[in-house]
Amino acid sequence: xxxxxxxxxxxxxxxxxxxxxxxxxxxxxxxxxxxxxxxxxxxxxxxxxxxxxxxxxxxxxxxxxxxxxxxxxxxxxxxxxxxxxxxxxxxxxxxxxxxxxxxxxxxxxxxxxxxxxxxxxxxxxxxxxxxxxxxxxxxxxxxxxxxxxxxxxxxxxxxxxxxxxxxxxxxxxxxxxxxxxxxxxxxxxxxxxxxxxxxxxxxxxxxxxxxxxxxxxxxxxxxxxxxxxxxxxxxxxxxxxxxxxxxxxxxxxxxxxxxxxxxxxxxxxxxxxxxxxxxxxxxxxxxxxxxxxxxxxxxxxxxxxxxxxxxxxxxxxxxxxxxxxxxxxxxxxxxxxxxxxxxxxxxxxxxxxxxxxxxxxxxxxxxxxxxxxxxxxxxxxxxxxxxxxxxxxxxxxxxxxxxxxx
Numbered sequence: 001x002x003x004x005x006x007x008x009x010x011x012x013x014x015x016x017x018x019x020x021x022x023x024x025x026x027x028x029x030x031x032x033x034x035x036x037x038x039x040x041x042x043x044x045x046x047x048x049x050x051x052x053x054x055x056x057x058x059x060x061x062x063x064x065x066x067x068x069x070x071x072x073x074x075x076x077x078x079x080x081x082x083x084x085x086x087x088x089x090x091x092x093x094x095x096x097x098x099x100x101x102x103x104x105x106x107x108x109x110x111x112x113x114x115x116x117x118x119x120x121x122x123x124x125x126x127x128x129x130x131x132x133x134x135x136x137x138x139x140x141x142x143x144x145x146x147x148x149x150x151x152x153x154x155x156x157x158x159x160x161x162x163x164x165x166x167x168x169x170x171x172x173x174x175x176x177x178x179x180x181x182x183x184x185x186x187x188x189x190x191x192x193x194x195x196x197x198x199x200x201x202x203x204x205x206x207x208x209x210x211x212x213x214x215x216x217x218x219x220x221x222x223x224x225x226x227x228x229x230x231x232x233x234x235x236x237x238x239x240x241x242x243x244x245x246x247x248x249x250x251x252x253x254x255x256x257x258x259x260x261x262x263x264x265x266x267x268x269x270x271x272x273x274x275x276x277x278x279x280x281x282x283x284x285x286x287x288x289x290x291x292x293x294x295x296x297x298x299x300x301x302x303x304x305x306x307x308x309x310x311x312x313x314x315x316x317x318x319x320x321x322x323x324x325x326x327x328x329x330x331x332x333x334x335x336x337x338x339x340x341x342x343x344x345x346x347x348x349x350x351x352x353x354x355x356x357x358x359x360x361x362x363x364x365x366x367x368x369x370x371x372x373x374x375x376x377x378x379x380x381x382x383x384x385x386x387x388x389x390x391x392x393x394x395x396x397x398x399x400x401x402x403x404x405x406x
Contacts, residue, residue: 006074012046066165067165067228073164076158082153085128104146105148107122107149107150167196170198170229223381232383232384239377265301265304282309284310285310290349293351
C-alpha cells in the first residue's frame with residue numbers, strides 16, 4: 001500500500017465554507033506527520049490522500065492520522081490507473097496469500113463521467129478477482145470487502161476502514177481556555193472541546209512553594225499528552241498559594257472554596273482575553289463534590305463574563321473515568337499529588353452558597369490586584385507535537401509573550 005486515504009463526514013456538510021474547513025484539515029494532517037516519511041498530503045474529490053514515502057511505516061502514519069480531529073475514517077490504500085484490468089491486477093497483487101470464504105467489491109465513483117455505473121464496475125472487477133481466486137461472492141455478509149474508489153484520472157483500492165477521531169479540525173471553532181486541575185475530569189473536558197474544533201489553552205493553579213511541584217508536573221504531562229491531539233498547546237502555571245492565604249485571613253471557612261473558584265475564573269478570564277479566547281472550560285459535574293452543587297455552580301459561574309462551558313456537566317464518574325482511560329490521561333490523573341484544591345480547605349464547605357453572601361465576603365479582598373498579580377507571575381510553557389528538534393518547551397514570563405501558535 002502506497003497511500004492512506006482519509007474520509008471526512010461533518011466537513012462535507014459545511015456548504016460554501018467547506019474549502020476552508022478542508023484546508024485546515026489538510027494543514028493539521030501535514031503537521032501531524034511532519035516528522036515521518038510522507039511525500040505529500042493532498043485533497044482529492046471528497047477525500048484526502050496521504051502519500052507514503054519509501055521508508056514510511058503505514059501503521060505509524062495511521063496512528064497520527066487517527067488522532068487528527070475532523071476525520072471520519074481512513075484506509076491503507078493502493079493507487080492505480082483508472083483501468084478495470086489494472087485495478088483488478090493491483091488488488092490481486094496486494095491481496096498476496098490472503099484467503100477468505102467470501103468477498104464482494106464495493107465501488108464508488110467520485111467522477112460520474114466514468115462510463116460504467118458503480119454496480120457495473122463492481123461486477124467487472126469482482127468477476128476478475130473471482131476467476132483468479134475462486135472465492136465465493138456474497139453481497140450481504142462478505143468476509144472480505146474490497147473497496148474501490150474511481151476518481152477522474154486514477155483509482156484507489158483498500159480492504160478495510162479504520163475509525164478516525166471524528167469532530168471538526170482543530171482551529172476551526174476558535175480558541176478556549178480550560179482550567180486544568182490535574183484530576184480526571186478536566187483533561188476529558190478539554191479533549192471534548194478539541195473534538196469540536198476548539199484550540200485549547202490550559203491554565204493550572206498551583207500552591208508551590210507551600211506545596212510540592214507535583215501538581216505542576218502532572219499538568220505538564222497531561223498537556224503533553226493532549227497536545228498529541230491538537231498539536232500545539234500553551235500552559236499557564238498560575239501561583240495560587242498566596243491568594244489562598246489571603247482568602248483564609250478574610251473569608252469565613254465554609255465560603256472559601258466558592259471564593260477560590262471565583263478567583264480562578266477571574267484569573268483564567270484575564271488570560272483568555274490575552275489569548276483572544278472566546279470561552280472558558282471546566283470539568284465540573286453536577287453534584288460530584290461540594291463546590292459543584294447547582295447553587296455553587298451558579299454562584300461561581302456568575303463571575304465570568306465570557307461563556308463558560310462545562311462539557312461533562314451531566315456525566316457520572318464511571319463514564320468520565322472510562323473516557324479518560326481511553327484517552328490515556330487516567331494513569332497521569334491518578335498519580336498522587338498536592339494540588340491547591342487541598343490547601344486550606346474547610347472541613348465543612350458551603351454547599352448552597354448565596355451570591356449576596358459571597359460578594360459581601362469578597363469585599364475584604366483586593367480582587368483586581370490579586371488577579372492581575374497572579375497573571376503577571378504566571379509561568380508559560382509551550383508544547384508541540386510532533387516535537388521539532390529545534391524547539392524545546394520552556395518557561396517564559398507573560399510580559400515576554402511571543403505571538404501565539406494557536
